[in-house]
Amino acid sequence: MKTKLLFSICCALFLLNCTSKxxxxxxxxxxxxxxxxxxxxxxxxxxxxxxxxxxxxxxxxxxxxxxxxxxxxxxxxxxxxxxxxxxxxxxxxxxxxxxxxxxxxKLKKGEKTPSEYLEDNNYELALNGYKEIQERDSLNPIIKERNLNRTGYRYLNNDEIEKAINVFKINTELYPTSSNTFDSLGDAYLKSNDTIKAIDSYKKALSINPENRSSMRNLKKLTDEK
The missing domain is CATH 2.40.128 (Lipocalin)
Known part of the structure; x- marks a missing residue:
């Protein structure tokens, strides 16, 4: 009798535990x-x-x-x-x-993170998202220049050139006084065979920092070829 009662109690507790989930x-x-x-x-x-x-x-x-x-x-x-x-x-x-x-x-219906917008090649929404992060917290590591630059080169190395260009463009928007962001954007345009935009980006990089060797080297190569 006791065994049956104990078994019944155990079963009840088990069912209660399952139901509570x-x-x-x-x-x-x-x-x-x-x-x-x-x-x-x-x-x-x-x-x-x-x-x-x-x-x-x-x-x-x-x-x-x-x-x-x-x-x-x-x-x-x-x-x-x-x-x-x-x-x-x-x-x-x-x-x-x-x-x-x-x-x-909770995200609204259809709402995405900035990096998800980047994956969708939605430059404007990605840019707006990163700008909002910068406005709320300028020290947030998500919008650090070097972190975005690293993301851009990862895309570039994977031949996802449009995504790379979008990342580097966003970086120039967030850090318009950085020579390195424009130099990286020039690299992406160069890989996309857009010589005019590559030259323009390298010139902007040099206007900020005339000693940017990477931009100097690439700009010289592009202008000599012309």
């Missing part, structure tokens, strides 16, 4: 979507069999449901608090945050 249709509808993890990165909330999962940095994370609005993410060692009415996720406060509050806002 499920989420309501209303919560699923309101919480599903993409959220800004940072200014140029998203974390996506999806549901499988009414259980919440996170797609983040090419990984599928399965948080532990604490209650109907709080989920613990072991990989981040953070508790996510969902506020579906205000379309955001807030990290639960803890000592390691040192008083700083972290909020992930």
């Amino acid at each position: 499920k989420n309501t249709d209303e919560f699923i509808s309101n919480a599903s979507g993409r959220y800004f993890f940072n200014a140029d990165e998203v974390i996506e909330v999806v549901f499988k069999d009414k259980e919440l999962y996170l797609n983040w940095r090419n990984s599928d994370l399965k948080p532990l449901k604490v209650n109907d609005s709080i989920f613990y993410v072991r990989e981040l060692n953070e508790k996510l608090i969902f506020n579906t009415k205000k379309h955001k996720i807030v990290l639960a406060e803890k000592r390691e945050h040192k008083g700083e509050k972290f909020t992930f806002l």
